[in-house]
Amino acid sequence: xxxxxxxxxDKKYDVITFDxxxxxxxHTQGYQNFRENLKAQFPKEKxxxxxxxxxxxxxxxxxxxxxxxxxxxxYDKENLRLKISDYLDSLTNNYTxxxxxxxxxxxxxxxxxxxxxxxxxxxxxxxxxxxxxVDGGSQISRQLxxxxxxxGGEVYKHQEVVKFNFDKNxxxxxxxxxxxxxxxxxLFISNIEPKRTIEMLEGxxxxxxxxxxxxxxxSMISGFSIHIVFKPQTFKYINYNYYHFKDPKRVWxxxxxxxxxxxxxxxxSMGVRKNQDEWAENLTAMxxxxxxxxxxxxxxxxxxxxxxxxxxxxxxxxxxxxxxFLVELEKKFPNIRDCIKSIYxxxxxxxxxxxxxxxxxxxxxxxxxxxxxxxxxxPKTKSNKLFFTGQSVNMHGILGVTISGVLTCSHIxxxxxxxxxxxxxxxx
Numbered sequence: 001x002x003x004x005x006x007x008x009x010d011k012k013y014d015v016i017t018f019d020x021x022x023x024x025x026x027h028t029q030g031y032q033n034f035r036e037n038l039k040a041q042f043p044k045e046k047x048x049x050x051x052x053x054x055x056x057x058x059x060x061x062x063x064x065x066x067x068x069x070x071x072x073x074x075y076d077k078e079n080l081r082l083k084i085s086d087y088l089d090s091l092t093n094n095y096t097x098x099x100x101x102x103x104x105x106x107x108x109x110x111x112x113x114x115x116x117x118x119x120x121x122x123x124x125x126x127x128x129x130x131x132x133x134v135d136g137g138s139q140i141s142r143q144l145x146x147x148x149x150x151x152g153g154e155v156y157k158h159q160e161v162v163k164f165n166f167d168k169n170x171x172x173x174x175x176x177x178x179x180x181x182x183x184x185x186x187l188f189i190s191n192i193e194p195k196r197t198i199e200m201l202e203g204x205x206x207x208x209x210x211x212x213x214x215x216x217x218x219s220m221i222s223g224f225s226i227h228i229v230f231k232p233q234t235f236k237y238i239n240y241n242y243y244h245f246k247d248p249k250r251v252w253x254x255x256x257x258x259x260x261x262x263x264x265x266x267x268x269s270m271g272v273r274k275n276q277d278e279w280a281e282n283l284t285a286m287x288x289x290x291x292x293x294x295x296x297x298x299x300x301x302x303x304x305x306x307x308x309x310x311x312x313x314x315x316x317x318x319x320x321x322x323x324x325f326l327v328e329l330e331k332k333f334p335n336i337r338d339c340i341k342s343i344y345x346x347x348x349x350x351x352x353x354x355x356x357x358x359x360x361x362x363x364x365x366x367x368x369x370x371x372x373x374x375x376x377x378x379p380k381t382k383s384n385k386l387f388f389t390g391q392s393v394n395m396h397g398i399l400g401v402t403i404s405g406v407l408t409c410s411h412i413x414x415x416x417x418x419x420x421x422x423x424x425x426x427x428x
Contacts, residue, residue, distance in 0.1 A: 003143050005134035007272050010239045012037075013130035016103030017332065019246045025100040026240075027126070031057070034127050041100075048092040052101060055087070056127070059120035065403050065410075066121065068419055076117075080372035084119040085112040085252055099248045106243055106267045106286070108396060109220045109362060112252040115369040118395070125399055132272045156181065158305040163200055164188075170204050172385045189408060191390035191401075192356040193364070194377060195219075205383040217375055218368075220396075221255050222348030222360035224263075224289035226322055229282050234339035237280040242268040244332060255288045262321075263287035263328055283336075285329060289321075291348045291359035303353050310349070318345045363396035379408040387411065 014027040028037040031053055038049045060066050062076040088098040102110065107122045133139060145155050159177040167173045174184040190197040194214050198206060245251055245265045254265035266287040270280050291298075294317070300310040322345055329336055348360030357364070365375040376394050379387045389408040391400040410418050 003146075004139060005274065006131045007134050007239075007276065009130040009132060009241075012240055013126060014104050014241050014243060016100050017242065017244045018099075018248045019331070021248070025096075025103065027104065027123075029127060029130055031127055038097075038100075042094065042097045045092060045094055045097050048094070048097065052091060055116075056120045056124050059117050060124045063117060063121060065406050068406070068422055075372075075376075077372075079117045079120075080115055081369050082116040083112060083369040084110065084114050084116045087116050096248065099245070099251045102251050103243050103245070104241075105251065106265065108367075109255065109288070110252065111255065113369050115367050115372055118367045121395060121399060122397070132269075134272050134274055134276075136271065156183070161200070164202075164205065166204055172205055172383055185385075187385055187387065187412065189387045189389055191388075193358050193361075193390075194388050194392055195358045196356055197388070205381065205386055207382045210381070213374075214377065218366040219358040219361035220363045220366050221288050222291050222351050223286050223346075223362050224321055224325070224348070225284055225286040225346045226325055227282060227284050227344040227346070228336070228340055229342045229344075230280055230339045231341045233279045235280045235283070235333075235336065236278055237272070237276060238270055239272075242332065244268070244328075246328075255290075257288065262289075263325055266325070266328065268329070268332075285325065287325065289348055291352075293317075294347050294349050294360075297349060300349065301353055302349070318347060321345075321347075357392075364390070364392035364400070367396075379404070379411050 009029070011028050011030075011033060012026040013029050016025040016027070017023075023041075025041060026037060028034050035049055035053055039046050042049065059076070059079050062079065064075065084102065088101060092098060102119070104123065104126070105114070105119070107126075108114065108118050110119060148155055156177070159179060159181055161175045162178050163176045164172050165174045165176060165182070172188055174182050175188065176182050195217075198211050198214060201211075203211075243265070245254060246261070247264070250264050254263075257264045264287075266285050268283060268285045271282045271284070273281055294314075297310045297314045300308060300314070302308050302310055322343060326337060351357060351360035351362065367375055377388060377392065379389060379393055381387065387408050389401075389404045391397060391404070393404040394400065394407065395403050406418065406422070
């Protein structure tokens with residue numbers, strides 16, 4: 001943390017907007033600020049807002065490992081099975097307040113059946129404090145690599161693992177990369193999509209029932225994003241995020257778009273640089289996109305490390321979607337097209353190829369309140385040498401990756417020992 005370059009967002013860190021509504025509704029950092037800000041926007045809903053904030057904090061207190069105290073071992077069944085949409089309906093009849101509270105649900109690809117705890121964990125972390133990485137998030141990876149090397153570890157970049165090798169007892173002995181490098185080890189931790197890990201196991205090292213269960217878990221929707229680089233000193237820097245919906249009635253259903261209604265919702269965020277002045281260098285806008293839209297090019301693969309051409313028809317598809325997206329962005333930022341120097345796009349194929357997720361899923365597996373335990377995976381496998389970690393284990397995003405990292409390591413060295421070490425280091 002000491003070596004990360006971060007910049008805190010404005011007290012108003014998220015703005016929620018809708019077509020045909022001139023009001024910009026906002027979320028603010030700090031629970032006291034969050035409450036008072038919403039009360040000012042919805043003065044007749046003070047009790048509702050107090051109850052909501054109290055519930056968010058209570059849910060987070062009951063989620064295992066969220067606070068690193070080791071006190072909570074099991075999951076609160078009520079919160080696992082309670083849908084966030086049902087909870088908000090039980091709080092108030094004020095529809096606008098409900099959609100404003102749900103307005104940042106792009107953070108977890110929220111739908112009506114999304115469990116309450118997913119919403120609570122996501123919004124609570126931002127209410128506590130919201131930051132951006134100065135000069136990009138890749139610094140997190142670079143700092144982790146430095147720590148790994150400091151403690152004697154080795155890092156192999158651009159070395160995709162494609163196969164497991166087993167000994168005569170069917171225990172994993174080593175992995176082999178696409179370049180043919182063989183890496184032996186005593187333990188193997190996979191943080192790519194479990195579905196893809198299981199494919200490489202070829203029926204070994206994992207129980208068939210467990211493999212079948214993972215195969216049946218539904219992957220979340222993917223996304224389409226445009227990364228805009230601006231001409232110098234043409235577009236003002238915005239130190240908060242925009243979440244926009246065409247129709248407030250579609251807050252939970254924006255993923256179910258049609259060709260003509262796309263994009264129904266989007267997130268806009270900006271990159272921040274060292275010594276940031278009033279002018280922005282770039283902007284990223286993201287929206288939902290189903291994998292079936294790019295399925296005809298699924299046999300292609302393209303990354304910086306392994307470049308290839310997906311073909312003219314794919315470029316035409318991206319250009320058409322980019323133009324459609326820009327038309328929507330112009331409604332909020334009328335001068336944006338005149339400020340553009342260049343545009344880079346990412347489709348579900350980009351997410352698939354770079355992240356290694358099934359069908360380019362943004363956030364791992366679907367969290368369903370009607371079947372809440374389906375998407376909770378144990379980091380342990382049948383093999384004493386293989387463990388899972390990452391956003392597909394129990395929670396998505398950076399938060400989920402962090403929690404699952406602690407969960408996986410606790411299975412290897414013991415939860416009490418690990419939590420004591422982490423908490424003692426924080427005190428020091």
